[in-house]
Amino acid sequence: MSTETEHRPGVRPARPREEATVRPTAPRHRDPLPYVLLAPAVLALALALGYPLVRQLVLSFQEFGLAQQFGRAPEWVGLDNYRALLTDAYLWRVTGRTIAFCLVNATLTMLLGVGLALVMRSMSRGVRLLAQTGLLLAWAMPVVASLTVWQWLFDTQYGVVNYLLTALGADYEGHGWLLRPLSFFFVATVVVVWMSVPFVAFTVYAALTQLPEELEEAAEIDGATAWQRLTSIILPTVRPVLLVVALLQVIWDLRVFTQVYILQEAGGSARGTNLLGTYIYRLGIGGGDFGTSAAVAVFMLALTVVLTAPYVRAMLRQERQA
Amino acid sequence: MSSTPSRPVRWAANTVGVVAFVLAAFPVYWMVNSSFLDRNQIRNPVPTWVPFGGDLDNFRTVFETDQFVSAMRTSLMVTGLTLVVALTFAFVAAVAVSRFRFRGRISFVVTLLVIQMIPAEGLFISQYKMLEATDLLNTVVGLTVVYVAGVLPFTIWTLRGFVEGVPYELEEAAMMDGCTRTQAFFRITFPLLAPGLVATGVFGFIQAWNEFTLALVVMTREDHRTLPLWLSTFTDVNRGTDWGGIMAGSTLIAVPVIVFFLVVQGRMASGLTAGAVKG
Numbered sequence A: 001m002s003t004e005t006e007h008r009p010g011v012r013p014a015r016p017r018e019e020a021t022v023r024p025t026a027p028r029h030r031d032p033l034p035y036v037l038l039a040p041a042v043l044a045l046a047l048a049l050g051y052p053l054v055r056q057l058v059l060s061f062q063e064f065g066l067a068q069q070f071g072r073a074p075e076w077v078g079l080d081n082y083r084a085l086l087t088d089a090y091l092w093r094v095t096g097r098t099i100a101f102c103l104v105n106a107t108l109t110m111l112l113g114v115g116l117a118l119v120m121r122s123m124s125r126g127v128r129l130l131a132q133t134g135l136l137l138a139w140a141m142p143v144v145a146s147l148t149v150w151q152w153l154f155d156t157q158y159g160v161v162n163y164l165l166t167a168l169g170a171d172y173e174g175h176g177w178l179l180r181p182l183s184f185f186f187v188a189t190v191v192v193v194w195m196s197v198p199f200v201a202f203t204v205y206a207a208l209t210q211l212p213e214e215l216e217e218a219a220e221i222d223g224a225t226a227w228q229r230l231t232s233i234i235l236p237t238v239r240p241v242l243l244v245v246a247l248l249q250v251i252w253d254l255r256v257f258t259q260v261y262i263l264q265e266a267g268g269s270a271r272g273t274n275l276l277g278t279y280i281y282r283l284g285i286g287g288g289d290f291g292t293s294a295a296v297a298v299f300m301l302a303l304t305v306v307l308t309a310p311y312v313r314a315m316l317r318q319e320r321q322a
Numbered sequence B: 001m002s003s004t005p006s007r008p009v010r011w012a013a014n015t016v017g018v019v020a021f022v023l024a025a026f027p028v029y030w031m032v033n034s035s036f037l038d039r040n041q042i043r044n045p046v047p048t049w050v051p052f053g054g055d056l057d058n059f060r061t062v063f064e065t066d067q068f069v070s071a072m073r074t075s076l077m078v079t080g081l082t083l084v085v086a087l088t089f090a091f092v093a094a095v096a097v098s099r100f101r102f103r104g105r106i107s108f109v110v111t112l113l114v115i116q117m118i119p120a121e122g123l124f125i126s127q128y129k130m131l132e133a134t135d136l137l138n139t140v141v142g143l144t145v146v147y148v149a150g151v152l153p154f155t156i157w158t159l160r161g162f163v164e165g166v167p168y169e170l171e172e173a174a175m176m177d178g179c180t181r182t183q184a185f186f187r188i189t190f191p192l193l194a195p196g197l198v199a200t201g202v203f204g205f206i207q208a209w210n211e212f213t214l215a216l217v218v219m220t221r222e223d224h225r226t227l228p229l230w231l232s233t234f235t236d237v238n239r240g241t242d243w244g245g246i247m248a249g250s251t252l253i254a255v256p257v258i259v260f261f262l263v264v265q266g267r268m269a270s271g272l273t274a275g276a277v278k279g
Helices: A002-007 A033-059 A080-086 A089-120 A125-140 A143-153 A160-167 A181-209 A213-221 A226-237 A239-254 A258-265 A276-286 A290-321 B007-035 B057-064 B066-099 B105-115 B124-133 B140-165 B168-176 B181-210 B213-218 B227-235 B243-278
Strands: none
Touching: A033 A290, A033 B066, A033 B105, A033 B124, A033 B140, A080 A290, A089 A125, A089 A181, A089 A239, A089 A276, A089 A290, A089 B007, A125 A181, A125 B007, A125 B243, A143 A181, A143 A258, A143 B007, A143 B227, A143 B243, A181 A239, A181 A258, A181 B007, A213 A226, A226 A239, A239 A290, A258 A276, A258 B213, A258 B227, A276 A290, A276 B124, A276 B213, A290 B105, A290 B124, B007 B243, B057 B066, B057 B243, B066 B105, B066 B140, B066 B181, B066 B227, B105 B140, B124 B140, B124 B213, B140 B181, B140 B213, B168 B181, B181 B243, B213 B227, B227 B243
16 A cells, blocks of 8 residues: 555565566567456556546646535636645645655664664674564554554653653653644654664665675775775665665655654644645545645645656666666 | 674674664564553553553453454455455466566556555545545445555566566476466466465555555544554543553554564565576
């Protein structure tokens, strides 16, 4: 499910010898069989994704509010929804918030994940296994279950976090974490980073194990410091993996919905903490203003396209070469 | 450095490892721990760190609420239906993409990649309207339709890797021995794909089982909630929240997923290497 992609496994099936396995089995011209085989999948995707995509675009040019809900025909309003939105300071606040949240989370996740992957190489076998087990547990937790647990950990009265902070001498007795936007986002960030670090750590660690050892040893003999080895040998070698992982983080963190929605329901102020995803939901399903909400959705799709264009281009190139 | 770290380096790295373990695993531990605690232990400003003297009351309470049972039923039906449909569609599509060369093949594969980048949050308004217009809101079929489309791209992509992992030469050899193409495929390639199908199926299961956003949009009626929805609404009543019950519910939802996940991680890898070795 596209919303749950945070949990996507790092395991990518290897495709050895694509040239050899994909056979030109259809020298008979226009063999209909492959098209027949593709038809169910194509139809399902067209029906449940393609049609809504088009519909959304249409909807964004219409006035579709409560009156239309009760049977009035939607009215064409051209770019009015967009004009209203783009001149609304609130949209820009939400957009800025979404991008900031995305960048902070992606950066933290990358720093912690890559750092852990690097440090894992120097751990004793047992400790490494221990750390990996912990990461696997965090990775495998369903989003909603993790959110519930974190809410419980940050609970105002009985939360362990407040207990520990108070025990350490800080005044956190009865502290409500979700009340103010800043600390609301702090909790959201903790949850998102906690559940995304494992994927990064495992993927980058796997890439690091492919690193030829001689290279590093040679550099060490030549007197390179640890930092020099890191920046001029290790990181450049795993660069392709780092890029892909970082871009995936950006995509996933840009569309954070579940985390923010559930925390809002648990006591955060929705207006002060909306990201684009929750804003679309609250405008449309919650508020019945489907036209404007569709316009925000189109805006969000465009934003995603712009921010991921380099990634898509890189993948296209790869696919053509294959 | 990776072969023989000096003693202080190893010591520091091990410390980081232990800290990482604690931070990563603690919430999971806390969920399970709290699910065994009784009301007084839960509502105590001083946390109970180990569930000594704990019991199964919270689990009993959860099973006794109608909403959990109905949510479980809905989740099982939607997940099961999604899996059967998505795996069937994805399997034939994966075969088409990896065993045939045809016009539009590359575009299809690229589309699969691009689709995965569309945020669900950017589409659910019109998906909602579509299901509303066809009277499919609050139905298992309605949710399944959007889930199948959500699971398909990744499923096709993964299965394609597995099909390509089985060398076509094996099928060719079988055809030389007198099998038809279809026979060759089902006798030779299909059995070798079993681990791939299982692994992909479990991942599809995990995705559909955990999905929240679309369920929230499509299943608006209380008695049609899926498990994640049930869990999230359990908490929004802040006064008198039954944290023990919620943690028991979370544990019931999470543990099967964690177990499946751990099993499939290995399967996925072994399935892949099996495909590679047999070539």
